[in-house]
Amino acid sequence: MGLCLGAIPTIEKISPECVPLWLDLLPALSGEDTTKSFFQELVNILLSYVCKSFRRSSKVLDFHHPHQLREGLEGFSLELPDQPENLEQLLVDCRDTLKYGVKTGHPRFFNQLSSGLDVIGLAGEWLTSTANTNMFTYEVSPVFILMEEILLKKMQEIVGWSEEEGDGVFCPGGTMSNLYSVLLARYHFFPEVKTKGMTALPRLILFTSAHVRITSIHVRSCLFILSINMGKMIPAELESSIITAKDQGCVPFYVNATAGTTVYGAFDPLNAIADICESHGLWLHVDAAWGGGLLMSNLHRVKLQGIERAWSVTWNPHKMMGAPLQCSAILVKKRGLLKDCNQMCAEYLFQTDKHYDTSYDTGDKTIQCGRHVDVFKLWLMWKAKGSEGFESQVNKCLENAEHLFDKLKQRPDFELVFKSKPEHSNVCFWYIPPGLRNMSPGPERNRRLHEVAPKIKAKMMEQGMAMIGYQPLGDKVNFFRCVFSNPATQTEDVDYLLEEIASLGHDICIRD
Amino acid sequence: MGLCLGAIPTIEKISPECVPLWLDLLPALSGEDTTKSFFQELVNILLSYVCKSFRRSSKVLDFHHPHQLREGLEGFSLELPDQPENLEQLLVDCRDTLKYGVKTGHPRFFNQLSSGLDVIGLAGEWLTSTANTNMFTYEVSPVFILMEEILLKKMQEIVGWSEEEGDGVFCPGGTMSNLYSVLLARYHFFPEVKTKGMTALPRLILFTSAHVRITSIHVRSCLFILSINMGKMIPAELESSIITAKDQGCVPFYVNATAGTTVYGAFDPLNAIADICESHGLWLHVDAAWGGGLLMSNLHRVKLQGIERAWSVTWNPHKMMGAPLQCSAILVKKRGLLKDCNQMCAEYLFQTDKHYDTSYDTGDKTIQCGRHVDVFKLWLMWKAKGSEGFESQVNKCLENAEHLFDKLKQRPDFELVFKSKPEHSNVCFWYIPPGLRNMSPGPERNRRLHEVAPKIKAKMMEQGMAMIGYQPLGDKVNFFRCVFSNPATQTEDVDYLLEEIASLGHDICIRD
CATH class of the missing domain: 3.90.1150.170 (Aspartate Aminotransferase, domain 1)
Structure with a gap:
């Protein structure tokens, strides 16, 4: 088979006798060489993009409006064909996809909490996608499951929990991590929610400060939004709101404190909030999605003083620690609660008569079934x-x-x-x-x-x-x-x- | 700086004067060459693994128990250090990570619904991680946002919806997609849930067949599980259960039919179920996470006859279509409902006074905030x-x-x-x-x-x-x-x- 995977030709230059297609790649017999050549070309494109991302002479973006991109710029067509395109065209498409995108790793990209292109993290992602597996059982992800355990343990230690405390799971983003914390708190105080449902519960109240996007789809009715001062929760207002809620016959059960708000980067006074939570017996969750990274710094971790008193913590290494998207953990102080709360005992998914220690099958700890491998990049970066x-x-x-x-x-x-x-x-x-x-x-x-x-x-x-x-x-x-x-x-x-x-x-x- | 990134040395062979560290990589000044050499070595490891994955002479896995892996096999230590390791050691770690994992792309891996290693999909994942961006706004993901729109449109067309119908979003796995459908159905019938919360609603009932893992955390109280025949829902039982529920003062609102169950691969009789849903005015969701792929085949799509009558559909291209993990879509017939249901009008996240058409900012359609780019690999495969x-x-x-x-x-x-x-x-x-x-x-x-x-x-x-x-x-x-x-x-x-x-x-x- 004639391979023409040298310099990327423009569309016009492709000669009809030289059009390797996807069918020439693995798993085709003798597909190894074509596959390697294809990837070599791809890697050249990707690495050239990586290098450009860091150069100050490069633009951060080459902006086009939606209608311009939809119309197909310089032959870059987004439409999906019935028949296959050849490999050269795919490489051109890859180059164009990057060309019209945004260089989030550029030193002058200040747009989001997640920025930068950590090349070790990137290497981790390439390996992760090559391994293409799922976090639900040890059986299909032995190494990644153990890496998750080790990373979670390390993060719990950094939060300040003891050897006997700590559980957790990596999940798709901070909103999901926060959702876990609400479910856990509810189950902790009212385990009957699992069998009898929410109608069996009293009118529960959550407290949070204004600048938080918590997954409130299910809880909006009982979400009490506290006002703030310079972006921070005011402990006295929290306390009086709890008392008012109780007087009205409601049951406060959960407080979300934020360590590093999205806009101001403000830190709620965790110790003062923890005192109030303790005296009223409430679950304290700390959303440190953005602020958690500061725990890595001896200079700055003081801003999160009191986080060790939290019952659960959201911490997104894809923000301040620079891990590629996505990498978010929910840490839970009480061991075993995640599984008790979420397991459905679906033996058809997670068999307990397997020949290894099935406590390593994490599927029953999560509300998802399949779960993307988000841990390897962070492990490799560490x-x-x-x-x-x-x-x-x-x-x-x-x-x-x-x-x-x-x-x-x-x-x-x-x-x-x-x-x-x-x-x-x-x-x-x-x-x-x-x-x-x-x-x-x-x-x-x-x-x-x-x-x-x-x-x-x-x-x-x-x-x-x-x-x-x-x-x-x-x-x-x-x-x-x-x-x-x-x-x-x-x-x-x-x-x-x-x-x-x-x-x-x-x-x-x-x-x- | 002396680079020793030739053949991967064993740990013993590394000489002390030759230990490039992560600090030698980009963004270091003059880090381009080291970065390229590092990635070249990595790519050799990854491609060698890819080739091996397809060879029948390779083992699918090299099994070790958790305690064996934790103890550190042949110097492969999972522990996280305080000080950096050198780049050679990282490459050895990468090789070992793959060595002790499971080759899910091996032709003799029959363990999961998601198997195979689609090399085009893999190329798509490498590019996705290199672009390292987020699906929440057009501003940071112009190309991927449009690709998502085009893919969703195509999938809706294949489901059989008209030009005027159809909306959707890619999300992290089938369980999340199914969760979306429940939230949408509830909002459609009871929009007051958004402002007044669940206590404002009557006792709602969902119907599903036994072999379905639906995100029932929030809905378990009102989940009615139907018995099955050869893995399939029995329409007459559905109808009588609806009537019984109504007689008991409950409000049926949602039926989950499955197109391709996890264990048996059974297809519920969609047209018969759709008739019942129509006559009772219920939301019909079709979980075609596994069966959706059959829509691509003129020979087999008949098994999903009636799917065009669904109000929402879960379809995971990471299963039968072979896209790398994860790639799951929730398709919604009624346009605009996703946004109405989920938007929180958080102007601090999604500004509406930007200079482009902000209807392309998808953040308000989702219950997540950040969202991983799961579309490019599927687009490239297509x-x-x-x-x-x-x-x-x-x-x-x-x-x-x-x-x-x-x-x-x-x-x-x-x-x-x-x-x-x-x-x-x-x-x-x-x-x-x-x-x-x-x-x-x-x-x-x-x-x-x-x-x-x-x-x-x-x-x-x-x-x-x-x-x-x-x-x-x-x-x-x-x-x-x-x-x-x-x-x-x-x-x-x-x-x-x-x-x-x-x-x-x-x-x-x-x-x-």
Whole structure:
């Protein structure tokens, strides 16, 4: 079979006699060479993208509107065919897919809590997909199941639980982890929910602060949203709300405290909240999806003081620890509860008469059945960096935040949302265009200021040299939120961002 | 910097002056070469594993008990260090991780509904992890968001919905997809659940057949489990149960029909069930996680006749279509319902004043916030194979099942669980050891037969040349379930499996 997998040809250049198809790849007999050549070409494309992602001369993105991409740019057609395409065309499609995407690993991508492209984590993901297996039994995932156990144990130790405490599971994202905590708390206090259902229960109440997206589909009726101060829960308000709820005949059972909120990066006062939970006998969950990474740093872990008193903890290594998406863990203090709560004893799925210790089959601990392998990349990163490697990454991200904060304080064309030093790597601020600098505070200035960030962001995306998010929150009109979780980012990138915003914002036109 | 990334050295061979660490990789200045060399070594390991996975001379697995792996086999330590390890050691760890795992792509791996290693899908996964982004907004995933839209549209068309109908989302596994359907149905009939919560609702009842694992955590109280005949729901029983529930003052609202059950591969009679749902005004959900793949085949799609009448459908391309794990879609007939049901209008997450059409931001359609990119691999596979490539794969898997069924009918040492031809690729059977062949049916024979499959499976895993699952179900004692979803499997592999079971089972010792 003639292979033409050298340089990637453009579509026009493919000669009809040279069109290897997917059927020439493994498992075809003698498919090994074609498969290797195909992957070699693919790897060249991928590694070239990886290298480009880290270069400051590369654009972060090459923006196109949905209709432009749908119409098919330069022959990049998204439509699905009835007949197969040849391997060269697939490689071109791969290159184009990356070309029109967003380089989330770029040092000037500040848009999300998850950013960066950890190359060890990436290697872990390539291996994970090559192994293509499922976390539900030891039988099909012996190594990954043990790695999960070891990672969870390590994370529990870092949270501060004792040898005898601790259980957990990796699951698809922080929202799912938080959902687990609610189910566990409910089952812990009311195990009859499993047999008799929710109608057997009193009117349960959960408490959380405003800036939390908890899976409330099932619980919205009894979700009590507390107000906040600088993004933090106010313990006195929590206590009085608990008492009010009890007076009304409701049963408070669960408090969600947040360690590192999405927008402000605020940390709830965990010890004060834990005191209240203890005195009222409530389940304390700490959503440390974003803040958990700070536990790796001896300098910053003090911000999570009291987390060891939590009954459950959400911690997403795909955020501050830089693991590729997705990697989220729910940690549970009481051992065995996860299984008791979730197991369905479906013998047709999880047999107990197998020849190995079936307590290693994790399927009955989860509410999913199949489960993606999210642990290997984190395990490999931990091997590569050691705990101290994560520590230095986290410290560096917080140093970048402090650098940005210091710069913003000095500049008259920017205004900080909070004057106090950021606790996490979130820094929130407004750019003030020349026409607004002398306006007195009030609704008119707010109305205009609200339009500034979207306009700058639009121009920034069209230009493609950096990316940062904005949002309104409470009584604050649209402001930028810069977050640092990419260790590739240097202070020069922080400086670049400010210059970029100022230059894009200087001449924007705000309607009177 | 001295690079020693040639052949993978054993741990002993690493000389101290040659230990590149993760800090030498990107984003380090001049890290490009080290990164490329590291990935080149990794790719050699991965591709060598891929090639081995398809070779019949390779073992499917090299079984070790949990305590053996934990103790660290031949220097393969799972423990997490404080200090970094060098890159050579990481590569050795990668090789060992694969070595002690299970080759789920092996032609003789019959253990799960998801098997096979589709190399195009694998290429798609490598690219997905390299892009390392999130499905929540168009802003960070422009290409993948459009690919999702196009894939969902195509799947809806194949289900048989009209141009004006159809919505959906990819989510982490069939259980989550089924959970979506329950939430949607509840919201459709009782939109007040969103503001007033579940206490505002009457006692709702869901109907499903016995062999379904639906996310029942929240709904168990009102889950009515119907009995079955040969794995199928009995429409008359459904109808009478609905009437009984109504008589008791409950409100039936949802029926889960299954197209392809996990164990038997049975298809519920969809049209008959749809008639009942229509006459009672109930939401019909079809769980076609496993059976959905048959829609790709003109020969077999008749088994899902009536699916176009469903209000929602779960379809997992990671099962019968061979996409790498995970790839599961929930399809919803009524457009807009997903967003209405799940959106929380969290402006701090999903801004509506952005410069592009924000209806492409899918975050508000989901109950997760972040969402893994599960679509690209399927998109690339579709490009590579075309619809007709999937058709031929599905047909081949069902031909293998028929071949196994025919063989089993002829052999006196095996017994089929059902005498009728399998509808899907599931074939269920017992191996009857010599000592049991002349025993008359009854509790004593059943007791002994129940022990046969676990004993054979244990020996098979120790030997490692094939893998098949077993389970008891209802009144049937432990039996083997063979499933075909790996196009690499040939009829010779099916024959091999039977010989392997017979040879392992011939001399097993069953206690009197």
